[in-house]
Amino acid sequence: xxxxxxxxxxxxxxxxxxxxxxxxxxxxxxxxxxxxxxxxxxxxxxxxxxxxxxxxxxxxxxxxxxxxxxxxxxxxxxxxxxxxxxxxxxxxxxxxxxxxxxxxxxxxxxxxxxxxxxxxxxxxxxxxxxxxxxxxxxxxxxxxxxxxxxxxxxxxxxxxxxxxxxxxxxxxxxxxxxxxxxxxxxxxxxxxxxxxxxxxxxxxxxxxxxxxxxxxxxxxxxxxxxxxxxxxxxxxxxxxxxxxxxxxxxxxxxxxxxxxxxxxxxxxxxxxxxxxxxxxxxxxxxxxxxxxxxxxxxxxxxxxxxxxxxxxxxxxxxxxxxxxxxxxxxxxxxxxxxxxxxxxxx
Amino acid sequence: xxxxxxxxxxxxxxxxxxxxxxxxxxxxxxxxxxxxxxxxxxxxxxxxxxxxxxxxxxxxxxxxxxxxxxxxxxxxxxxxxxxxxxxxxxxxxxxxxxxxxxxxxxxxxxxxxxxxxxxxxxxxxxxxxxxxxxxxxxxxxxxxxxxxxxxxxxxxxxxxxxxxxxxxxxxxxxxxxxxxxxxxxxxxxxxxxxxxxxxxxxxxxxxxxxxxxxxxxxxxxxxxxxxxxxxxxxxxxxxxxxxxxxxxxxxxxxxxxxxxxxxxxxxxxxxxxxxxxxxxxxxxxxxxxxxxxxxxxxxxxxxxxxxxxxxxxxxxxxxxxxxxxxxxxxxxx
Numbered sequence: 105x106x107x108x109x110x111x112x113x114x115x116x117x118x119x120x121x122x123x124x125x126x127x128x129x130x131x132x133x134x135x136x137x138x139x140x141x142x143x144x145x146x147x148x149x150x151x152x153x154x155x156x157x158x159x160x161x162x163x164x165x166x167x168x169x170x171x172x173x174x175x176x177x178x179x180x181x182x183x184x185x186x187x188x189x190x191x192x193x194x195x196x197x198x199x200x201x202x203x204x205x206x207x208x209x210x211x212x213x214x215x216x217x218x219x220x221x222x223x224x225x226x227x228x229x230x231x232x233x234x235x236x237x238x239x240x241x242x243x244x245x246x247x248x249x250x251x252x253x254x255x256x257x258x259x260x261x262x263x264x265x266x267x268x269x270x271x272x273x274x275x276x277x278x279x280x281x282x283x284x285x286x287x288x289x290x291x292x293x294x295x296x297x298x299x300x301x302x303x304x305x306x307x308x309x310x311x312x313x314x315x316x317x318x319x320x321x322x323x324x325x326x327x328x329x330x331x332x333x334x335x336x337x338x339x340x341x342x343x344x345x346x347x348x349x350x351x352x353x354x355x356x357x358x359x360x361x362x363x364x365x366x367x368x369x370x371x372x373x374x375x376x377x378x379x380x381x382x383x384x385x386x387x388x389x390x391x392x393x394x395x396x397x398x399x400x401x402x403x404x405x406x407x408x409x410x411x412x413x414x415x416x417x418x419x420x421x422x423x424x425x426x427x428x429x430x431x432x433x434x435x436x437x438x439x440x441x442x443x444x445x446x447x448x449x450x
Numbered sequence: 451x452x453x454x455x456x457x458x459x460x461x462x463x464x465x466x467x468x469x470x471x472x473x474x475x476x477x478x479x480x481x482x483x484x485x486x487x488x489x490x491x492x493x494x495x496x497x498x499x500x501x502x503x504x505x506x507x508x509x510x511x512x513x514x515x516x517x518x519x520x521x522x523x524x525x526x527x528x529x530x531x532x533x534x535x536x537x538x539x540x541x542x543x544x545x546x547x548x549x550x551x552x553x554x555x556x557x558x559x560x561x562x563x564x565x566x567x568x569x570x571x572x573x574x575x576x577x578x579x580x581x582x583x584x585x586x587x588x589x590x591x592x593x594x595x596x597x598x599x600x601x602x603x604x605x606x607x608x609x610x611x612x613x614x615x616x617x618x619x620x621x622x623x624x625x626x627x628x629x630x631x632x633x634x635x636x637x638x639x640x641x642x643x644x645x646x647x648x649x650x651x652x653x654x655x656x657x658x659x660x661x662x663x664x665x666x667x668x669x670x671x672x673x674x675x676x677x678x679x680x681x682x683x684x685x686x687x688x689x690x691x692x693x694x695x696x697x698x699x700x701x702x703x704x705x706x707x708x709x710x711x712x713x714x715x716x717x718x719x720x721x722x723x724x725x726x727x728x729x730x731x732x733x734x735x736x737x738x739x740x741x742x743x744x745x746x747x748x749x750x751x752x753x754x755x756x757x758x759x760x761x762x763x764x765x766x767x768x769x770x771x772x773x774x775x776x777x778x779x780x781x782x783x
Contacts, residue, residue: 168686201689208687213680217779218702228688264778281690 110398113182114141115320116165116288121179123157123344125162125172130393134160136344138179139422142337144287147314147321149335149352151328151367153389157344158324162290165322166206167196183288202232205286207310209272209293215265222261225249229283248279252309271302274311277403282313289314290322295330307333328371332356340364343390343400350427360438362405365446399432407441409435454774462767467627469733469759470526474519479754487511488656500673508534509547526756533723536741551745556753560735563722564757566636567734569646570653570726571719577658578665581704581710585662586669590677590704601666609664617729624652636732655732657723661715669708676704710769721758 123135135157142148150158160169166289169175171192181188183204188196208214226247229384230236236244242261249257252275265273274294281289291310295303311334323334323395330354331338332343338355340348340363348361359365366385387404390396398416400407408415411432420430456617470604481487489503506512510521524530525545532539541547546556585605589598631652637645639733677700685699693702721735731737735754742750774780 121466166687168683171692197689200687206687208684210680216685216703217697222550227690231689231694232689233753266779291772413527413719428597 106194112184115144116142116182117180117182118161118165119180119182121161121164121181122177123160123169124176126174126176126395132392133390133395134344135164138341138344138346139242140339140346140349142288142320142322144320145314145318146337147323147335149331149338150322150336150341151326151331152341153385155392156343157343157392158306159292160344162206162292162322162324165288165290166200166204167191167193168200172420181426199233201228201281201286202284202331203286204288204290205281205284206293207274207277207281207289207294210297211270211277211295214267214277215273217265219270220262220264222246222249224265225276225280226285228280232284236306241267244283248283249276252276252279252282253305253311254279254442259405273303274285274298274306278306278309278313282317282360283328285317286321287319289319292324293326294323295327296325303330312336328356328367340367343395344392345400345430347401347430349422350424354427358427358439359442360424360427361401361431362407362433362441365403365442366404369446399430410437411418451774455771462763465763466760469521469763470756471519473752473755473759475515475524477748478515478518481748482565485778492500496716497603504534504537508532508537508539509635529639531563546756547749549742549750550747551742556749559738559750560753560757564731564736565638566732567720568638569636569650569720569734570575570657570723570732570734571716573650573714574657574661574723575719577654577713578661581658582662583669583708584666585666587673587696587704589666589670590673593674598670602670605663605666609667611660613656613660613725617652617726620652621730622655651730653732656729657726658718665708665711665721668711669704672707673700676700679703702776706773709772709776713765713769713772714762720723720761720765722754725771 105257118138118140121135121138122133125134138157138161140148151162154156164177165181167188168176178191179189186195186199188199197344215221219227219257222242222245225248226238226241229241229244230238246257246261252270254260254275260268260272260276260333262358265406267274269277274297278294289310294310295306298306307330309322309327310323313319323330325331336350338348338350339346339353340355340361342361342363348355348359348364350360355364356368359368363385370384385404390400390403395414396402397406398414398418399405399420402415405415411434414432418432420428420432422428429438432443475682475755482503512516521530523548525541525543527543529543529545530541532541540617541555543558546560548554563783589601592598594711620631633650635649637649639646674772677696679700682695682700685695720735722734722739724736724740726732727734727736728740735757738750739754742754743745
């Protein structure tokens with residue numbers, strides 16, 4: 105970015121992103137019309153069930169769909185004033201792992217079993233610093249291992265992924281992602297495979313490193329607790345669409361979409377009396393091949409019939425100023441339902 | 451790592467011992483149990499009783515089976531003397547005894563055959579590895595395209611067609627119709643490398659076709675599985691070029707199962723490729739075994755069986771060691 109740039113485009117801007125996969129069973133509409141943006145130093149949480157399109161969105165940003173011949177991506181992805189959907193494979197490859205990096209869910213399967221952890225970090229560094237010799241790259245890798253809190257990094261450098269504990273492995277994965285000082289870091293359920301005490305450590309680590317590096321972070325999760333802890337802004341996805349979006353505080357304190365209520369209601373809480381059961385969102389996520397007519401959430405929505413047939417015929421648009429929601433219920437009615445029916449049960 | 455190697459070597463030796471015991475038992479105990487006299491097989495049915503008794507003494511056929519086995523093992527390791535009074539024949543190690551049919555020492559006979567089988571098996575192995583793996587990888591990367599389908603159809607044909615069919619067909623075409631290649635006859639490598647090569651082309655290709663087909667299918671399946679692995683996605687996410695992603699990250703684990711199969715296949719082939727050797731008139735171990743079976747020549751059958759077993763056990767040992775080197779997770783196990 106030049107200093108004199110008048111372009112006020114956000115650091116990351118996604119406009120009307122559509123991702124679909126052509127399969128033998130039909131077209132899977134994985135992401136539909138996703139639009140959001142993110143500035144450096146900010147954290148965006150993307151929340152949703154499996155198959156809601158949250159991971160596919162991040163894979164599209166990194167251009168990892170490109171190796172799948174059946175994937176079709178349309179819309180715009182702007183990273184630091186560079187458009188990525190229309191960019192060449194080589195252009196995107198050079199950004200991948202450099203300006204934008206990713207942390208994956210299960211670090212045991214995400215690391216190559218036959219190469220040492222150190223050599224995999226060195227490889228990530230050298231591909232973006234071709235002139236650097238092995239010794240310097242090795243020092244850089246050891247330095248990164250130390251930064252993410254791995255004890256005896258010189259020794260662990262030569263270990264394989266299976267010799268690490270789960271938490272250490274995820275730290276090493278983070279070291280690998282951060283080795284090139286990425287400006288955008290996407291973390292795809294980084295704590296799902298870890299036990300609870302380690303989860304908190306990893307989240308702290310990501311937050312500390314974000315402050316240190318000033319990167320933009322996208323945190324993909326189905327765990328609202330994680331988002332509450334880290335995110336500045338939250339995106340709730342359902343059936344491949346963004347259905348609620350807003351500052352994290354607003355989304356948590358005044359959630360607008362019945363699906364978000366469901367997500368909050370299904371969270372186990374230790375600070376409340378133990379109820380008989382958790383309140384899961386009833387029903388199952390929709391098929392992305394045959395999305396329900398109208399609002400995709402209508403088969404599971406307890407309020408779907410309240411506005412006549414609209415929920416079954418018309419797809420709600422994402423509306424609102426800062427806090428947006430895609431729901432046919434009028435705002436006053438939503439507030440009323442939330443106050444009277446949902447909040448007391450949370 | 452050293453402990454791992456030692457453990458594997460000890461395993462291999464024990465396996466070989468068991469194999470010799472079982473084979474020896476089958477070949478010498480069963481004739482005894484069924485009442486056929488090995489001494490008679492040796493000397494021919496018209497011999498006088500004194501001569502038969504002499505052979506029996508000399509070969510020790512009257513000894514208990516475990517004594518015979520002990521002497522046999524000693525012969526293998528240190529050589530042995532067959533003695534009937536002043537009539538002593540020394541058989542140097544490794545001693546497999548004497549052919550029933552020709553009274554020749556078995557070991558030199560087999561040693562003569564090994565280079566033929568070795569030439570055939572190694573040459574074919576290089577061919578089928580290169581062809582099988584490259585077609586398998588290309589098929590996996592171009593999954594569902596014309597190239598993939600063509601390669602897999604050819605592979606199916608390769609697996610289905612027996613060697614005596616492809617071998618005879620290719621001989622008919624390249625030797626008789628087109629006259630491009632000589633009528634097969636083994637020429638030792640040291641005698642004339644060019645003739646050695648030219649004469650082995652058809653047997654190599656025929657044998658390799660059969661195996662390449664299996665390897666192409668196996669490689670394709672393994673590569674497709676590996677390409678879907680998380681760590682391949684990670685490699686791409688790091689910004690590595692597709693060449694490194696495929697050639698280093700995917701191939702490394704995609705080819706690991708091939709190592710196992712290759713070790714076993716090569717080991718088995720070194721014990722004699724019976725069909726190919728017969729079709730192309732190559733006097734290797736497989737050919738020798740076939741002749742021996744026709745003539746009921748037990749010592750030669752025993753010898754070929756043990757050599758084949760040795761190659762298989764040895765190949766297995768190598769596979770285990772290579773595996774430990776490829777996959778760090780195996781080393782600790």
